[in-house]
Amino acid sequence: xxxxxxxxxxxxEPAQYVRALSEIVRLSARTSPLAVTMKVVGxxxxxxxxxxxxxxAALTTTALADAYAGTDGAxxxxxxxxxxxxxxxxxxxxxxxxxxxxxxSMQYKVGAKVSDMxxxxxxxxxxxxxxxKETVDLFDRAKRFSEAYxxxxxxxxxxxxxxxxxVLSVVTLFFVSWWIALIVLVAILPSVYLQFKLSRxxxxxxxxxxxxxxxxxxxxxxxxxxxxxxxxxxxxxxxHLLGLRRDxxxxxxKRRMEFEKTYIPKQLxxxxxxxxxxxxxxxxxxxxxxxxxxxxxxxxLVQQVVSRALDSANGLVDSLSSIDEDLANLFDYxxxxxxxxxxxxxxxxAAAPETIAVEDVxxxxxxxxxxVLKGVSLTIHRGWHVAIVGENGAGKSTxxxxxxxxxxxxxxxxxxxxxxxxxxxxxxxxxQLAVLQQDYLKYDFATALENIxxxxxxxxxxxxxxxxAAHDAEAKEFLEKLPRGIDSYLSNWMEEKGxxxxxxxxxxxQWQRLxxxxxxxxxxxxxxxxxxxSAIDALAEAHIFxxxxxxxxxxxxxxxxxxxxxxxxxxxxxxADGVVAEQGTHAELVALRGRYYTMxxxxxxxxxxxxxxxxxxxxxxxxxxxxxxxxxGDDG
Ligand SMILES: Nc1ncnc2c1ncn2[C@@H]1O[C@H](COP(=O)(O)OP(=O)(O)OP(=O)(O)O)[C@@H](O)[C@H]1O
Numbered sequence: 001x002x003x004x005x006x007x008x009x010x011x012x013e014p015a016q017y018v019r020a021l022s023e024i025v026r027l028s029a030r031t032s033p034l035a036v037t038m039k040v041v042g043x044x045x046x047x048x049x050x051x052x053x054x055x056x057a058a059l060t061t062t063a064l065a066d067a068y069a070g071t072d073g074a075x076x077x078x079x080x081x082x083x084x085x086x087x088x089x090x091x092x093x094x095x096x097x098x099x100x101x102x103x104x105s106m107q108y109k110v111g112a113k114v115s116d117m118x119x120x121x122x123x124x125x126x127x128x129x130x131x132x133k134e135t136v137d138l139f140d141r142a143k144r145f146s147e148a149y150x151x152x153x154x155x156x157x158x159x160x161x162x163x164x165x166x167v168l169s170v171v172t173l174f175f176v177s178w179w180i181a182l183i184v185l186v187a188i189l190p191s192v193y194l195q196f197k198l199s200r201x202x203x204x205x206x207x208x209x210x211x212x213x214x215x216x217x218x219x220x221x222x223x224x225x226x227x228x229x230x231x232x233x234x235x236x237x238x239x240h241l242l243g244l245r246r247d248x249x250x251x252x253x254k255r256r257m258e259f260e261k262t263y264i265p266k267q268l269x270x271x272x273x274x275x276x277x278x279x280x281x282x283x284x285x286x287x288x289x290x291x292x293x294x295x296x297x298x299x300x301l302v303q304q305v306v307s308r309a310l311d312s313a314n315g316l317v318d319s320l321s322s323i324d325e326d327l328a329n330l331f332d333y334x335x336x337x338x339x340x341x342x343x344x345x346x347x348x349x350a351a352a353p354e355t356i357a358v359e360d361v362x363x364x365x366x367x368x369x370x371x372v373l374k375g376v377s378l379t380i381h382r383g384w385h386v387a388i389v390g391e392n393g394a395g396k397s398t399x400x401x402x403x404x405x406x407x408x409x410x411x412x413x414x415x416x417x418x419x420x421x422x423x424x425x426x427x428x429x430x431x432q433l434a435v436l437q438q439d440y441l442k443y444d445f446a447t448a449l450e451n452i453x454x455x456x457x458x459x460x461x462x463x464x465x466x467x468x469a470a471h472d473a474e475a476k477e478f479l480e481k482l483p484r485g486i487d488s489y490l491s492n493w494m495e496e497k498g499x500x501x502x503x504x505x506x507x508x509x510q511w512q513r514l515x516x517x518x519x520x521x522x523x524x525x526x527x528x529x530x531x532x533x534s535a536i537d538a539l540a541e542a543h544i545f546x547x548x549x550x551x552x553x554x555x556x557x558x559x560x561x562x563x564x565x566x567x568x569x570x571x572x573x574x575x576a577d578g579v580v581a582e583q584g585t586h587a588e589l590v591a592l593r594g595r596y597y598t599m600x601x602x603x604x605x606x607x608x609x610x611x612x613x614x615x616x617x618x619x620x621x622x623x624x625x626x627x628x629x630x631x632x633g634d635d636g
Pocket of ligand 1: 131365366368372390391392393394395396397398399
């Protein structure tokens with residue numbers, strides 16, 4: 001099941017808040033100054049306009065009361081105020097529509113720019129970072145920030161509106177009566193403080209029980225994975241996991257309710273304070289009106305403004321609490337964007353190298369204290385067919401990654417025609433390479449033809465070349481049987497062009513043949529393959545390797561566990577625990593009766609053994625020793 005965790009809200013310190021908020025404004029202003037200006041203006045308008053409308057509503061009420069009492073001209077004044085109020089309302093609606101439109105287009109621009117910058121940076125990192133769990137985790141969190149960025153900007157605008165709204169409301173009340181303003185402030189501050197503490201405690205509570213939620217999340221995601229269903233059903237796990245999920249959910253809810261209970265008195269205290277402030281203000285204004293010290297409309301003004309001040313203050317607490325996670329991810333985004341990028345190297349590899357030399361290479365993965373390769377040396381000449389074999393974990397794939405230039409050796413060097421790969425522009429090396437890794441790509445959004453043609457996107461796509469590559473990879477036959485042949489989509493999420501039929505799902509081995517076809521389509525002078533036929537049936541595998549080893553125009557480096565397939569390689573390197581334990585031709589290694597022989601013998605069927613299979617060195621016919629022949633442990 002997946003190991004991905006549940007979303008973890010983080011807690012920020014006040015200073016971090018301020019820094020994060022200013023950083024977001026700076027980032028937005030740099031990306032789209034117009035968006036920021038519109039946000040600021042929009043937020044002020046959104047905070048001020050309701051107050052202005054309330055002010056006119058109060059004037060209308062006073063004028064109406066005057067008109068009721070028979071004051072001359074008061075009726076006309078009331079009508080003018082009503083018209084002004086309506087006009088303000090209309091303006092507000094129009095402003096909101098325009099603002100929404102501008103914000104949407106700006107949000108897109110800002111969000112797109114931020115995520116583009118992040119992906120650019122991701123693509124320019126040192127290769128080893130793609131394998132580094134911490135970098136990938138950091139990238140994931142930074143990505144979350146970039147996706148949430150437009151929302152963060154919106155939340156920030158809301159926070160700004162709420163702050164302006166609280167300040168303007170209190171200032172307005174101050175003009176009505178300074179001590180009413182003071183009472184409202186006194187009620188707001190502690191209740192806001194209490195609510196903020198409550199939301200902080202909720203986050204801390206959430207964090208303290210994150211494991212329960214993470215387990216539940218993993219179970220839920222696992223239950224929905226099609227590839228798990230058969231095992232889950234056969235083992236009767238579905239009901240068991242549903243029960244476990246229910247228990248975890250109920251346990252979580254029980255804890256949450258118990259926690260909430262402890263906060264009820266404090267919440268009541270905060271709400272009580274606010275209600276008391278509201279009632280005090282209203283009683284005061286009613287008394288003032290009765291004593292004719294204030295006009296009638298002042299009731300509307302005070303009632304509206306006080307309730308607006310309290311609502312905005314409460315909203316502010318909610319907004320600040322919910323922005324926590326987004327702001328925490330901002331720091332991840334910054335950390336990610338600060339990662340050093342790959343240094344560009346000028347020196348180009350002009351053509352396929354005549355020799356590829358691995359010189360005393362030692363390698364240790366970042367964060368590990370174990371050498372995976374320990375002084376590996378080998379030389380590969382142009383046109384050679386080389387096989388690398390060894391038990392699981394011997395270091396074969398690591399050696400391939402170093403050869404490809406994805407990792408730099410910890411000590412030692414890979415030299416192409418004598419030039420250290422670390423001094424070369426690695427792209428110029430990649431142009432000469434076709435690589436098939438163990439975890440090859442499946443472009444399931446594309447057709448089979450496109451899957452093959454992605455092997456070479458520099459030249460115009462060729463159908464003939466793709467068909468030839470499919471043939472060499474033993475993929476042509478099954479591709480022809482697909483509903484639209486090589487033009488079929490390879491996922492049942494995709495619909496075939498011009499029909500409602502779904503694409504075809506391929507088997508593991510069929511996908512691997514397609515990946516091989518892509519590798520052949522590239523027609524690169526150097527081919528590196530890490531277990532290229534691990535999922536392919538034995539007959540097809542034999543055909544593929546026969547064709548591959550018949551081609552002398554390419555240098556081939558292949559890792560394989562099935563030793564029968566690489567029997568014809570010019571040199572076989574047997575890696576064991578990070579060192580070249582044995583090297584030579586198949587016949588030489590068999591004759592050596594060492595590790596290779598033991599492995600080879602274990603793979604022979606009893607029948608082969610009885611019949612004296614070729615290369616066992618027992619009854620096998622003599623094979624002319626191909627060049628080069630090297631003694632065990634020596635440098636090629
Ligand atoms: N990204 C990594 N970080 C740390 N250690 C790693 C990493 N990748 C591989 N290793 C370790 O390096 C050693 C060699 O791994 P490698 O994948 O090169 O072996 P291999 O010979 O290709 O094995 P297999 O036949 O199973 O593919 C293993 O012990 C493995 O645990």
